[in-house]
Amino acid sequence: DADGKELRYSDRPYAVPPAKKKPVPKGKNTETSATAYPDPPPTPENPRLDIVIESVEFESPVITTWPPKSHTEILFPREAKPQTSADETRYVQDVLRRFMARAFRRPVSDVELKATTEFFKRIRAESTSFDEAIRETLALVLVSPHFLYIVETRGDHEAGSSEERNGEVRRLNNFELATRLSYFLWSSMPDDRLFELAENNQLSQAEILDQEVRRMLSDERASEFISRFAEQWFDLGALDRVAVNPEFYPDFDNDLKRHMADQAREFLAEIVRSDSSCLNLLESDWTMLNRPLAKHYGLSGPRSTAFERVVLGDEKRRGGLLGQAVFLLSNSDGEQAHPIKRAVWILDRLLDSPPAPPPPDVPELDPESPSLAGLSLKQQLALHRNSEACGNCHRGIDPWGVPLENFNAVGLWQTESTVRRISQGKGKVTRGAPVDATSQLPDGTEINGLSELKTYLRENRRELFARAVVRRLASYALGRSLDLGDRKTIDELTTVFIDSDFRLNQLIVALVKSDSFLTK
Numbered sequence: 001d002a003d004g005k006e007l008r009y010s011d012r013p014y015a016v017p018p019a020k021k022k023p024v025p026k027g028k029n030t031e032t033s034a035t036a037y038p039d040p041p042p043t044p045e046n047p048r049l050d051i052v053i054e055s056v057e058f059e060s061p062v063i064t065t066w067p068p069k070s071h072t073e074i075l076f077p078r079e080a081k082p083q084t085s086a087d088e089t090r091y092v093q094d095v096l097r098r099f100m101a102r103a104f105r106r107p108v109s110d111v112e113l114k115a116t117t118e119f120f121k122r123i124r125a126e127s128t129s130f131d132e133a134i135r136e137t138l139a140l141v142l143v144s145p146h147f148l149y150i151v152e153t154r155g156d157h158e159a160g161s162s163e164e165r166n167g168e169v170r171r172l173n174n175f176e177l178a179t180r181l182s183y184f185l186w187s188s189m190p191d192d193r194l195f196e197l198a199e200n201n202q203l204s205q206a207e208i209l210d211q212e213v214r215r216m217l218s219d220e221r222a223s224e225f226i227s228r229f230a231e232q233w234f235d236l237g238a239l240d241r242v243a244v245n246p247e248f249y250p251d252f253d254n255d256l257k258r259h260m261a262d263q264a265r266e267f268l269a270e271i272v273r274s275d276s277s278c279l280n281l282l283e284s285d286w287t288m289l290n291r292p293l294a295k296h297y298g299l300s301g302p303r304s305t306a307f308e309r310v311v312l313g314d315e316k317r318r319g320g321l322l323g324q325a326v327f328l329l330s331n332s333d334g335e336q337a338h339p340i341k342r343a344v345w346i347l348d349r350l351l352d353s354p355p356a357p358p359p360p361d362v363p364e365l366d367p368e369s370p371s372l373a374g375l376s377l378k379q380q381l382a383l384h385r386n387s388e389a390c391g392n393c394h395r396g397i398d399p400w401g402v403p404l405e406n407f408n409a410v411g412l413w414q415t416e417s418t419v420r421r422i423s424q425g426k427g428k429v430t431r432g433a434p435v436d437a438t439s440q441l442p443d444g445t446e447i448n449g450l451s452e453l454k455t456y457l458r459e460n461r462r463e464l465f466a467r468a469v470v471r472r473l474a475s476y477a478l479g480r481s482l483d484l485g486d487r488k489t490i491d492e493l494t495t496v497f498i499d500s501d502f503r504l505n506q507l508i509v510a511l512v513k514s515d516s517f518l519t520k
Contacts, residue, residue: 074099075134092120092134099138104146105189106175107199116141150183150479152176152520169519174198176520177209181512184477185216187224206513213509217272226269233349233472234321236261238330245335247429248418249410259292259305260326260411266307267324271504278469278502279462282350283454284319286311296325296412317413320454322346322404325411332409336418339401346400351461352468355397395442402439403453466497470507477511489516 061068067075076098078091096116100108120137127133145151152172172180178198182190190198194212197203203212216222230236239257246252266288271280280286289310294301299315302308317323331341348354408414417435437449445460447453457465470493475482482490493510500506511517 074138088124088130089117089121092137093117095134096120096137096141100141102189103141104144105179150179152180171519172204174201174203177203177518180477180517181212181216183479184512185213185225185508186219186221187228188221204518209513210509213512214505217505217508222272223269226272227265229473229476230265230268231261232476234264234326235330235345235349236264236326239326242330242332242334244329244410248335252410253292256292256296256325257329259290259296260324260329262290262307263288263293263324264321264326267321270309275503275505278497278504279458279465280319281321282458282465285313285316287318287320287324293325296410298412317450321350322450322454323407328404328407328411329409334409336409337405337407337414338409339398339405341401342404343397343399343401346457347397349472350457350468351464352471353464399439399441400453403437403447403449405435405437406449462502463494463498466502467494469502469504470494470497470511473504473507474511474516477508477517486516489514 075095093113097108097113100112100116116137119140120133123136124130124133127136141147175195175198178190178194181203182188182194193215194203197208197212202208239261244252244254267281270276270288271278286309288307289297289299289301290305290307291302292305294310297315297318299310299312299318301310312319321327327345328337328342331345332338333341344355405417406413406415408418415435417433418429438446439448439453440446441456445456447456467490470490471482474486474490474493493507493514496510497503497507
């Protein structure tokens with residue numbers, strides 16, 4: 001300010017000094033003249049902050065040369081102006097050979113090039129300009145299955161034994177390997193480095209392949225792999241399938257769902273960036289937080305929407321995946337904690353032991369039923385297990401979800417369950433009995449709450465967890481479901497993963513060099 005004092009808006013909204021009043025012409029009523037502020041003027045006790053935006057300008061795209069680079073990379077300058085149609089055809093062939101090789105992510109055969117060139121000739125005769133004809137020809141390339149899909153087929157130029165040609169399994173060539181590797185780790189086509197190595201038949205060499213995987217993981221484009229793999233593995237899309245009931249949680253902001261999903265992505269990304277053990281997914285003394293989520297959890301943390309690594313201290317219940325709201329909310333019914341859904345997620349996603357689906361003739365729990373009104377979901381499940389048709393399955397499922405009963409449907413800590421009581425046909429949300437998070441696991445182990453469950457998983461289910469990670473990663477990398485032919489590879493990779501202290505980066509390197517990844 002004028003006195004040299006530092007003013008900070010975060011401390012208090014200081015008033016902007018009022019503008020000078022315009023001079024009032026003679027004969028005018030001064031009480032009705034316009035002023036900068038309405039009466040009464042702002043004071044330190046009644047401050048006011050005025051921000052006036054006079055104009056905003058945006059300029060896009062920023063093109064420093066013409067034609068732009070995106071144009072000249074396809075239609076590169078000609079050495080000389082074509083004098084005949086044959087000259088133009090030769091130029092088109094040069095353009096198509098380079099364009100199709102990048103679009104198809106492999107060398108183009110003479111047959112493919114000839115067919116596309118003939119299409120250009122037909123279109124050129126009917127077009128008013130060269131640009132119009134070449135535009136239609138390039139569009140033809142971009143609707144080809146060889147551009148739209150990852151096609152791994154034997155080309156005419158490839159050699160191999162009759163057993164390879166007629167059998168079901170063959171090794172990928174270098175261009176196919178570059179494509180499979182790039183879409184695995186970058187979700188995009190190979191870069192110039194991968195194409196160069198493939199062209200020189202060097203990419204399949206073990207040492208070079210190892211170097212390229214590590215280079216790609218350190219590249220910012222690897223964030224696409226982390227985001228997509230996390231979405232599939234953790235089933236982040238389930239968040240949008242759960243509607244939070246405003247009767248139970250009137251203050252819940254639906255925009256938090258986006259931050260919840262991002263927390264899981266950032267958590268996995270931090271494990272990859274720091275080359276940490278994947279056991280942190282089960283139990284950790286840190287997590288990734290931004291301001292909206294920290295506020296939701298009731299924790300002190302970042303002051304922006306950017307995620308930061310935060311050491312939890314005494315709040316270790318938020319460490320690992322099972323303390324994150326994305327898991328707790330997506331595996332609820334939007335009203336109450338749901339131990340069955342949470343248990344199924346743990347068994348399927350973390351232990352690779354998905355339970356069988358329920359029989360089609362078994363009815364679901366009806367929370368609106370008067371016989372269940374006022375009971376917590378754990379109490380409802382106890383009644384459900386009394387049925388012979390339900391008890392056999394639920395005795396192996398429910399114990400895994402009950403220890404998370406201290407978290408309500410939106411992932412907040414609770415000591416009393418939230419229930420709906422039915423009275424004369426009307427429902428009323430109220431507090432139920434104190435939460436009971438004690439459970440006896442199928443092997444007879446007694447645990448109480450999430451903390452003991454996480455410790456149990458980390459100490460007693462390490463091998464099952466390792467196999468679950470390997471199978472999820474291999475299925476994602478290969479773009480298909482696993483079968484019996486992959487069993488040997490999965491066993492070997494699981495051993496490598498455990499021996500490397502559950503480090504995902506080393507597992508990725510080993511997976512890329514495995515027979516399942518290198519063969520088709």
